[in-house]
Amino acid sequence: MFEALGYLWFGFEQTLTPFNLLMVSVGAFLGTWIGMLPGLGPAAGIALLLPVTFGMDPISAMIMLCGIYYGTMYGGSIASILINTPGDASSVMTTLDGYPMTKQGRGGVALFTSAIASFIGGTMAIVALTLVAAPMARFALRFGPPEQFAIMLLALIATATLIQGSLVKGLFSMVLGLMIATVGLDLQSGSPRFTFGVPELFDGVSLIAILIGVFAFSEALRNLETILVGEWTVHRKVGRLWMTMEDWTRSRWPIVRGAVIGFIIGVFPGVGAMVATLVSYSVEYRLSSRREEFGHGAIEGVAGPESANNASAPGALVPLLTLGIPGSAATAVLLGALMVYGIQPGPRLLTEHPELAWGVIASLYLGNIVLVILNIPLIGIFVRLLLIPAPILNALIMLLALTGAYSLGNRVFDIGVVIVFGILGYWLRRFGVPLAPLVLSVTLGGGLEQSLRQSLSLSNGDWLVFVERPISAILLAFALLVVCGPVLSSIYRSHAMRRADVQAVAPGQDTPYRN
Amino acid sequence: MLRLRDGNVWLGLAGCAFAVAYLWEAKQIIEPPFVQGMGPRAFPWGLGCIFFFLSAAVALTERDPMRKSGPVRVAHTTMMAGVMTAFACAYVFLLPAFGYVLASVLVFFATAVVARSAWGAAAVSAIFIVVIFYLVFDSFLGVPLPSPRILQVLNV
Numbered sequence: 025m026f027e028a029l030g031y032l033w034f035g036f037e038q039t040l041t042p043f044n045l046l047m048v049s050v051g052a053f054l055g056t057w058i059g060m061l062p063g064l065g066p067a068a069g070i071a072l073l074l075p076v077t078f079g080m081d082p083i084s085a086m087i088m089l090c091g092i093y094y095g096t097m098y099g100g101s102i103a104s105i106l107i108n109t110p111g112d113a114s115s116v117m118t119t120l121d122g123y124p125m126t127k128q129g130r131g132g133v134a135l136f137t138s139a140i141a142s143f144i145g146g147t148m149a150i151v152a153l154t155l156v157a158a159p160m161a162r163f164a165l166r167f168g169p170p171e172q173f174a175i176m177l178l179a180l181i182a183t184a185t186l187i188q189g190s191l192v193k194g195l196f197s198m199v200l201g202l203m204i205a206t207v208g209l210d211l212q213s214g215s216p217r218f219t220f221g222v223p224e225l226f227d228g229v230s231l232i233a234i235l236i237g238v239f240a241f242s243e244a245l246r247n248l249e250t251i252l253v254g255e256w257t258v259h260r261k262v263g264r265l266w267m268t269m270e271d272w273t274r275s276r277w278p279i280v281r282g283a284v285i286g287f288i289i290g291v292f293p294g295v296g297a298m299v300a301t302l303v304s305y306s307v308e309y310r311l312s313s314r315r316e317e318f319g320h321g322a323i324e325g326v327a328g329p330e331s332a333n334n335a336s337a338p339g340a341l342v343p344l345l346t347l348g349i350p351g352s353a354a355t356a357v358l359l360g361a362l363m364v365y366g367i368q369p370g371p372r373l374l375t376e377h378p379e380l381a382w383g384v385i386a387s388l389y390l391g392n393i394v395l396v397i398l399n400i401p402l403i404g405i406f407v408r409l410l411l412i413p414a415p416i417l418n419a420l421i422m423l424l425a426l427t428g429a430y431s432l433g434n435r436v437f438d439i440g441v442v443i444v445f446g447i448l449g450y451w452l453r454r455f456g457v458p459l460a461p462l463v464l465s466v467t468l469g470g471g472l473e474q475s476l477r478q479s480l481s482l483s484n485g486d487w488l489v490f491v492e493r494p495i496s497a498i499l500l501a502f503a504l505l506v507v508c509g510p511v512l513s514s515i516y517r518s519h520a521m522r523r524a525d526v527q528a529v530a531p532g533q534d535t536p537y538r539n
Numbered sequence: 540m541l542r543l544r545d546g547n548v549w550l551g552l553a554g555c556a557f558a559v560a561y562l563w564e565a566k567q568i569i570e571p572p573f574v575q576g577m578g579p580r581a582f583p584w585g586l587g588c589i590f591f592f593l594s595a596a597v598a599l600t601e602r603d604p605m606r607k608s609g610p611v612r613v614a615h616t617t618m619m620a621g622v623m624t625a626f627a628c629a630y631v632f633l634l635p636a637f638g639y640v641l642a643s644v645l646v647f648f649a650t651a652v653v654a655r656s657a658w659g660a661a662a663v664s665a666i667f668i669v670v671i672f673y674l675v676f677d678s679f680l681g682v683p684l685p686s687p688r689i690l691q692v693l694n695v
Contacts, residue, residue: 075676075682190601192593192596192597192600192601193597193601195593196554196590196593196594196596196597199586199589199590199593200554200590202586203561203583203586203587203590206582206583206586210568210579212579213569213570213571213574213578213579215568215569215570215571215579216568217565217568217579217583218561218564218565218583241627244623245620245623245624246620248616248619248620248623248653248654249616249617249619249620251654251655252615252616252619252654252655253616413656413660414654415650415651415652415653415654415655415656415661416651416656416660416661416664416668418650418651418654419647419648419650419651419654419656419661419664419665419668420647420664420668422623422627422646422647422650423643423646423647423650423668423669423672424672426627426630426643426646427639427643427672427676427684430634430682430684431676431682434682434683436631436634436635439627439630439631439634440631442627443624443627443628443631446624446627447624450620451550454546455546455547455550456601457550473582476577476582477576477577477582478576479576480576480577481575481576481577482576483576484575484576485575485576485577
């Protein structure tokens with residue numbers, strides 16, 4: 025406990041410089057604006073603004089990116105509440121009651137509730153992150169290449185299977201990402217792989233260009249469709265801003281429960297904020313005595329998921345800072361940013377770069393405070409951005425994506441990468457293929473292959489190395505369970521349904537299909 | 540039997556074709572003579588095989604969510620998305636030739652007009668936003684955005 029407080033104090037010493045305070049404020053401010061843009065969630069927001077940090081030292085850059093992370097999460101809620109357009113999947117639950125509140129003229133209250141819930145939920149989760157980061161990193165130091173391979177595989181499979189939608193498509197997206205990650209010179213032998221003689225591909229495909237393409241550019245294409253079919257709507261009435269005592273009484277326990285749910289779920293790689301908000305919403309629904317209000321503007325339906333959403337962000341930072349495993353698409357971009365600065369996240373990050381790791385944790389406290397101070401007075405102004413005509417807003421998103429890509433390496437090649445992956449992302453979404461497994465696989469693919477090959481090299485090619493070591497054996501068993509679980513449960517369900525059908529129709533009686 | 544009107548079949552077939560091409564290219568990777576453990580070819584080879592089977596599973600077992608939207612609306616909006624992508628591709632060639640400001644204004648204007656913006660509003664927004672972007676990226680962040688080729692030739 026005291027050890028954690030000592031580390032945190034050290035983190036505040038790193039963060040509390042005028043420049044870093046400015047950066048966390050600018051990050052939270054810009055992030056909120058970017059997050060409000062329909063279709064741009066935390067991952068796309070961080071990817072778009074990453075080039076802004078290139079001239080900074082790593083600590084200031086990461087502090088700014090964390091500010092952007094928090095800001096985009098809150099900004100996404102604004103778009104969800106006001107125009108029923110979630111910035112990303114994690115804001116979807118907020119639309120269920122936030123948008124009906126806007127239609128009732130209570131949009132201001134919904135925005136205020138969202139800001140307060142985000143602040144309290146986020147702060148509670150950061151306290152938890154402070155307490156568990158150091159013990160978790162010490163445990164992670166026992167990890168060798170087999171354990172690293174096993175946990176990365178578990179994280180990828182968890183992402184591919186636990187997200188909503190088809191299991192096959194989740195795995196399809198995951199393996200596609202791993203294939204993209206194999207492009208470039210092989211780090212161990214120096215053999216070129218899938219480079220086709222193009223020098224720009226020798227270092228692999230730019231991760232940030234892929235992220236901008238898959239998230240921002242493909243979103244611009246999707247937004248165009250929404251505009252053309254006339255589904256882009258704006259409600260201009262915001263109404264009263266402050267919560268009443270009754271609003272607060274109804275919101276306080278959903279906020280606390282949301283924080284606990286969000287942090288715990290956020291820690292598991294690949295589960296993410298979407299599941300956290302979903303669980304929080306369903307818990308509030310089950311516990312509420314006013315169930316009939318849910319879906320029609322219940323304030324608990326905004327408070328709980330918003331708290332869970334922001335609490336999942338520090339939760340997702342636990343595996344990133346201690347194991348080097350991103351827990352979500354947004355933390356995958358943060359991982360990419362650390363790699364751009366030549367820093368390898370993992371168990372040694374807290375010992376080799378404590379100023380960075382604890383600086384980031386301290387900046388989360390500051391980012392949370394800055395966010396609430398900045399945003400509550402600015403809610404009325406933020407709403408004006410949504411009044412920009414949709415075609416102009418969409419063109420702005422596309423130009424921002426293309427300019428951001430060029431600024432990565434001052435070369436046109438990266439713009440081409442953005443376009444190619446934008447088209448890929450657009451079509452994959454059209455066919456219901458989730459993009460998060462693809463992005464996480466591209467990010468982790470290199471590390472996964474290296475740890476696999478190092479493990480086999482250490483064991484002279486003996487694959488039993490993965491099951492002889494207890495931690496890797498347990499992790500691989502979990503991975504197997506995660507893949508087989510949904511398949512077995514669907515087989516069991518269909519078997520149970522068949523049995524129920526047979527019992528419902530007694531022998532000798534007519535079935536509903538028989539005349 | 541394959542449901543040829545279902546987009547998932549085409550997604551699965553495209554995945555299979557990609558897997559075959561990937562495996563063919565993986566075969567060309569040069570293995571070092573003495574490899575302890577796993578060489579640079581084995582991992583991609585394994586991925587290609589898994590991807591082939593997953594693509595086949597997509598083609599044979601999945602159903603297309605797109606079909607709910609109706610064919611006419613999807614075709615029109617998809618065509619417009621294609622036009623917007625064509626503008627982005629044109630940007631790749633326009634950027635070195637015309638420089639950042641002119642190329643960006645043209646592409647911004649065209650993209651806004653495709654989304655049914657009024658011409659005047661699109662033109663004014665294009666100039667205003669591109670100038671702001673230029674100031675932020677070039678002047679504030681120090682990213683050397685390209686100038687028109689004619690100016691480079693004239694050494695201006």
